[in-house]
Amino acid sequence: MNVLYSADQIAARVTELGAEITEHYHGIDEPIVLVGVLRGSYVFMADLARHIPRPLEVDFLSASSYGDATVSSGEVKLKTDLREDIAGRHVLVVEDIVDTGHTLAKLRAVLMERNPASLKFVSLLDKPSRRENSERADWLGFTIDDLFVVGYGLDAAGLDRNLPYVGVKSFD
Numbered sequence: 001m002n003v004l005y006s007a008d009q010i011a012a013r014v015t016e017l018g019a020e021i022t023e024h025y026h027g028i029d030e031p032i033v034l035v036g037v038l039r040g041s042y043v044f045m046a047d048l049a050r051h052i053p054r055p056l057e058v059d060f061l062s063a064s065s066y067g068d069a070t071v072s073s074g075e076v077k078l079k080t081d082l083r084e085d086i087a088g089r090h091v092l093v094v095e096d097i098v099d100t101g102h103t104l105a106k107l108r109a110v111l112m113e114r115n116p117a118s119l120k121f122v123s124l125l126d127k128p129s130r131r132e133n134s135e136r137a138d139w140l141g142f143t144i145d146d147l148f149v150v151g152y153g154l155d156a157a158g159l160d161r162n163l164p165y166v167g168v169k170s171f172d
């Protein structure tokens with residue numbers, strides 16, 4: 001496996017993101033809601049939450065993924081919904097990677113309908129060269145080329161999520 005970002009590099013970047021996010025919500029007394037997009041964001045979410053030293057709650061949803069394919073169908077469905085009502089809440093969605101941008105667009109539309117006080121997105125990774133719309137996360141860990149990556153929560157057909165680093169998957 002070709003290591004793109006080591007565990008140490010990721011930890012350093014997650015610490016920085018946590019600090020920027022904490023600063024952004026400074027002055028807001030009520031708990032913010034971290035929304036993890038299952039399953040790819042679970043490792044990032046767990047680490048990031050521990051670098052946001054302020055009151056927060058966590059909730060999760062899942063969107064239809066690629067299944068076992070490595071290309072997006074473009075049609076995204078909400079598969080598992082949040083447990084809590086987010087009306088009037090400050091919501092931060094935690095994504096693993098923004099690729100075509102279809103998932104982010106769908107989540108933005110669905111969650112905005114619920115009238116949150118604010119809605120922001122943070123993604124560990126971004127593949128801007130693959131974007132099919134104008135979506136962008138508010139905070140990004142790393143910007144990468146058009147590579148299929150695994151590890152630190154990201155999978156290839158369900159596997160490799162437990163790698164402690166982000167690596168490039170080769171399919172030969």
Ligand code: IMP
Pocket residue numbers: 040065066072076095096097098099100101102103104147148149150154155156
């Ligand atoms: P989008 O809707 O095309 O932006 O894709 C979002 C989802 O596709 C991500 O949340 C990932 O689950 C998956 N995905 C996109 N690129 C990769 C990759 O390189 N490795 C693993 N999963 C990926």
